Amino acid sequence: MHSALLHDEPLLFEYDTHPQEPIQLPGVGGDTVPDHLTPFLRQNPANLPQLSEPETVRHFVRLSQWNHHIESGFYPLGSCTMKYNPRVNEQLARLPGFADIHPDQPEETVQGMLALLFELQQWLGAISGLPHVTLQPAAGAHGELTGMMMIHAYHAALGDHRRTKVLIPDSAHGTNPASAALCGFTPVEIPSAANGRIDLNTLRANLNDEVAALMLTNPNTTGMFESDIAEITALVHEAGALVYGDGANLNAMVGVARPGDMGIDCLHINVHKTFATPHGGGGPGAGPVAVGAALAPFLPAPHIRKEGARYQLYHSEQSIGPVLGSIGHSGVLLRAAAYIAAFGRDHLHKIAHDAVLGANYIRVRLQETYHLPFPGICKHECLLTDAIQNRHGIKTLDIAKALIDRGFHPMTIYFPLIVHGAMLIEPTETESKTTLDAFCDAMLAIAEQAEQGDGDAMQTAPHHAPTRRLDETLAARKPTLNWPPTS
Numbered sequence: 001m002h003s004a005l006l007h008d009e010p011l012l013f014e015y016d017t018h019p020q021e022p023i024q025l026p027g028v029g030g031d032t033v034p035d036h037l038t039p040f041l042r043q044n045p046a047n048l049p050q051l052s053e054p055e056t057v058r059h060f061v062r063l064s065q066w067n068h069h070i071e072s073g074f075y076p077l078g079s080c081t082m083k084y085n086p087r088v089n090e091q092l093a094r095l096p097g098f099a100d101i102h103p104d105q106p107e108e109t110v111q112g113m114l115a116l117l118f119e120l121q122q123w124l125g126a127i128s129g130l131p132h133v134t135l136q137p138a139a140g141a142h143g144e145l146t147g148m149m150m151i152h153a154y155h156a157a158l159g160d161h162r163r164t165k166v167l168i169p170d171s172a173h174g175t176n177p178a179s180a181a182l183c184g185f186t187p188v189e190i191p192s193a194a195n196g197r198i199d200l201n202t203l204r205a206n207l208n209d210e211v212a213a214l215m216l217t218n219p220n221t222t223g224m225f226e227s228d229i230a231e232i233t234a235l236v237h238e239a240g241a242l243v244y245g246d247g248a249n250l251n252a253m254v255g256v257a258r259p260g261d262m263g264i265d266c267l268h269i270n271v272h273k274t275f276a277t278p279h280g281g282g283g284p285g286a287g288p289v290a291v292g293a294a295l296a297p298f299l300p301a302p303h304i305r306k307e308g309a310r311y312q313l314y315h316s317e318q319s320i321g322p323v324l325g326s327i328g329h330s331g332v333l334l335r336a337a338a339y340i341a342a343f344g345r346d347h348l349h350k351i352a353h354d355a356v357l358g359a360n361y362i363r364v365r366l367q368e369t370y371h372l373p374f375p376g377i378c379k380h381e382c383l384l385t386d387a388i389q390n391r392h393g394i395k396t397l398d399i400a401k402a403l404i405d406r407g408f409h410p411m412t413i414y415f416p417l418i419v420h421g422a423m424l425i426e427p428t429e430t431e432s433k434t435t436l437d438a439f440c441d442a443m444l445a446i447a448e449q450a451e452q453g454d455g456d457a458m459q460t461a462p463h464h465a466p467t468r469r470l471d472e473t474l475a476a477r478k479p480t481l482n483w484p485p486t487s
């Protein structure tokens with residue numbers, strides 16, 4: 001048989017009666033095309049990569065096994081809030097009544113979906129203390145842009161066209177100045193005080209009648225609560241400007257405190273952070289925006305409202321218009337609704353309590369060994385630096401890579417930018433004490449290794465990962481996608 005194959009001869013069965021043509025198998029499934037469909041048959045084979053299904057499946061399964069994800073291990077990426085997405089959320093979002101409808105279906109045929117999304121608008125309004133909510137934005141950054149557009153429309157409606165500046169603390173996430181600039185505002189950076197928070201005098205000095213808004217993250221990206229928040233928002237309002245809240249850190253206060261009560265006018269909510277929708281890989285996400293009465297008329301259109309027993313999509317006159325081609329990424333939003341419902345109104349605060357407890361547990365276990373730039377209780381994330389390990393030539397990047405060898409995803413490194421050698425650790429409420437202890441033990445062992453002068457090995461870590469230390473910029477811009485690797 002083998003030699004026949006090698007010599008490219010027809011492969012025949014060793015029977016006298018073997019058929020010369022494939023035999024007809026009438027009634028056996030497949031391959032029969034009804035006459036009315038034959039005009040639609042493809043004339044030429046599709047131009048697809050020549051790989052079999054098993055080869056393709058193996059490729060992607062192999063990649064998935066190389067990838068660190070929240071289902072494979074702890075993922076304490078500060079600011080990103082990488083929490084576990086419960087499987088029941090997936091089941092709910094896949095129910096055919098939700099998954100099989102079309103975004104352009106007439107309202108009267110999707111009343112159930114509209115009812116659920118309307119309910120979610122109400123829930124997010126109650127949680128944020130800002131009762132008017134749009135579900136349209138596709139991510140946190142998109143929510144920021146939507147908020148900036150509403151703030152722009154608000155000042156324009158008052159005939160106030162001088163307000164071209166948006167104040168942003170230097171600890172902010174890079175998307176904040178980007179969103180303000182994309183909307184045509186000029187971002188103005190406000191330096192943080194030595195305690196990592198906004199200084200009221202610095203704020204006062206920057207407020208004037210050219211300021212449209214302050215963009216503020218609270219707790220801020222150092223994990224610290226802006227304890228002067230009431231004075232901050234009052235000062236901004238006195239100056240005729242509005243306060244935009246970056247809600248990425250809502251996990252620290254969900255069910256405990258409400259941004260609306262603090263004087264925030266507009267807040268985006270990263271449902272993939274606070275409410276456990278899938279996260280990473282670039283989408284799809286959702287970034288609903290909640291606003292108070294002043295900005296409500298400008299919400300994107302269409303907006304879901306309830307008239308009697310019916311749910312409808314309406315367009316308000318002053319709306320900034322649509323910011324997405326549909327009323328929102330409903331599959332993602334449904335998962336968020338499932339997470340909220342699983343806790344329920346009486347237990348939602350447990351999210352914040354457990355997240356803050358976890359971060360402080362890590363802080364207390366590590367603060368003697370690693371430098372803590374802002375002492376005292378942190379909120380849902382704990383900020384350390386490499387200042388102590390620096391004495392042995394070990395820097396934040398080396399510590400992060402050493403964590404990979406120990407089975408953990410590194411924390412966020414070198415962010416916030418205002419803290420040298422920053423390591424921002426966010427455990428979230430979905431991790432057990434056993435996991436937090438294993439992580440702290442690894443961090444302590446890494447510090448010990450640095451102390452012992454094991455610098456050379458540490459500076460070349462990771463040693464046990466599928467890839468060694470990469471040039472990360474080059475790896476992102478010029479990825480090598482061939483398998484097996486060609487060079």
Ligand SMILES: *Cc1c(COP(=O)(O)O)cnc(C)c1O
Pocket residue numbers: 079080139140141142172173175176217221246248249270285287
């Ligand atoms: C994640 C994050 C954002 C951006 O949100 P995306 O949903 O990733 O677009 C903005 N600000 C802060 C502080 C964040 O952590």
